[in-house]
Amino acid sequence: MADITTVNPTTGEDIKEYNYMTNDEVNKIVDASHEAFLEWRKKSHEERAKVIKSIGDTLVKYKKELSKLMTEERGKLYDQSLSEVDLCKAICDYTAEKGVTALADDERDIENMKKGIVTYQPIGVIYGMQPWNFPAYQVFRYAIANLMAGNSVLLKHAANVTGSGLLIEKIFHESDLPNDLFRTILIDHDQSEKLIGNDKVRGVTLTGSDGAGKIVGQQAAKVLKKVVLELGSNDAFIVLEDADLDLAVETCTQARLINNGETCVAAKRFIVVDSLYDEFRDRIVEKFSNSKAGDPMDDSSDIGPLARKDLQEKLHEQVEESVKKGATIAVGGQLPEGKSSFYPATILENVSEGQPAYDDELFGPVASLIRAKDQDDAMRIANDSRYGLGGAIFSKDEDKAIRLAREQFDTGMVYINGYGLANPALPFGGVKNSGHGREHGGFGIKEFVNIKGLHVHSN
Template structure:
């Protein structure tokens, strides 16, 4: 794929970039390593100050960077502004809490025969972030804010269709006063990623993307014995039980499915509705989906913009056609919009069965798959019968159902009476083929930190026989 800005609302190529030459890439890697040698010695308070400054810069740039994201990948302007605001919040969160997260963690010194024992979290080094286009600022910031707060240096290999947003990220941290080369964007193709991961100056990698991309990165990093964090998508279940507020559940269901034009890893994609309320919920869901305004993402009244790429729209069309060919019913939508750009109608498909591709694969577009279930046990069973386990939603006022859902659903996140979303204050990530590791809060910051054990004995004390024997047995 060419490194280029192509407006999804028109199909027009606006700007193209040449990939970095080998010499230019080598220069950036060398500068990143040199930057880490100095940056690791800065204090958490200094880093917090730079993060706070970055938040102020981004807040001032919100309108411009939102227009840039909308132009590059088609999200509505309102959602792009909200995304920028979310990044501002994350920067301020780590600026406010990062110093506390990085304080030494005391342990029971007496139990280990020391006068002092603690754990200190130290930065690993240069970390490569391989990011997708669907939340071009937020997903990169989920990595950048905690990694920089921890004292690491970042290299961003962004998706090839959002190069200007990627370059803005580098500019943002430069304008905020971070030391030179602490965060750099690499305009490279996917074929160059392995070379960067294998470079001795790069110590770890994080990727948000597809399963095959995750397998490739994990294999290369594993061969080089380097740490990885992977977030590889999902097909989140959205379960509706009889005690739910059906109108509210349907309203949130539409947002949960069509957020970001349906292109979100944590979008609800499979809807499991109890048979007692299936007819009413389907009616409400269909009405609200049909009421969404599809159009120019720059317009204030638009709720759903284009898909980010032409190939993406073709994939969505194939999933819907496959389901129809195998007996499913299109309740609402099901067609591309007759206008320039890569638009597709918000779509509700009922009667989905295991033979259909959308049952077992992730549909990355505004298409909801609807199932009718006899009870919560059936909903959870079908929900878990999937390779992904990112997030999950339950709508119920029954405490027993809530507890069973939290206990039994196989996911990294479980939301009750609300849609799955991400917050700086909560860990973010999945299980199964949705990946491993966590982003956000202190958990995400520690992913790229060395939890170093420190043991300090009393002056002149020698470890006793018990200590020596225990050490020898390890």
């Protein structure tokens, strides 16, 4: 019997079977990755940048094949799969363009010393565990930065997107990158913990739930390995009394339903001030009511299925538990029958503390609509969360929104009068139970380097 079977969530039918690698196979891959790193670290930043550019160029050749496979394996809309590949190409181009400068030595004038030099040196094999919701982007986000920094990369992808993980390896291998610098490995959780403990693995990065983050964080801490954790959230999108309501309704709809709602920085809690609440509610309910769930390869579909049947069932349990504790369903909330994993666009009202819809992350097209008395109350509710990844503020007073975002919003990222998944030029990451460490914006490239201080004294 196969260790992994990928399943098409649109049909419920099996796609392909895979087996885990043996411990011996994994150890050989780690050894080869380390040896490749020893050579790669000698390359100049300019040489590495050219190779990174070639990865992006090779990716473009596989754009349709990878996009179709991502849609088949995890149910995301095909046009959103295409956009995801475009984002990965942008990461390659941005890193190739900016990485040389970001990694350049920093010389400092220091009293009683000829000079000081801060240099950023690679450390070795970086092991990444990535989720299924963005099968390509999650990989490129950490892999490209670390390769540019001079490290080598191992990928343990989510089991349900195993095919995507292997195709991404093929893309890397068809570029100018030496093969052993990027490997996709098929292993179970016990093998993963052993890998974290391998002396040749120097850094660990995980994107996943806060529960998974606690486990991996502890495993890495036991062997004194640095770890970057990009975890879940229940991001608040705040609509203030001076907001452009048309913009807020349109953006909140998109920000909740994009990627079938399976996005760590999706709009999960709509926090609306009292003066706009009723109008916002009526308009957002209409938007959700008109959202069509269907075949993700069909252009007319607004949302596809959730990635797996168990995720559909868990989401529905969270909705039912919230209703049991006082929430009401404004639209949606019905569990479809059949083998597929669809879930309707859903809005919950009367959401309050103690309900999953208030306290937890609902990973799917379900939004929590919360009434706030005023601006101060909205900010209080937004920060009343164990998470702190992203969020948004809608206000025509841009200066006020920036001030609130900078000084009061306890998250790693804030969108003002808009929404976007990620931008290679700005840092990505969170605080509190949403993890620690940063990717993108020149920060991810320095997460797994030895920031080395050279003290140069006069002869």
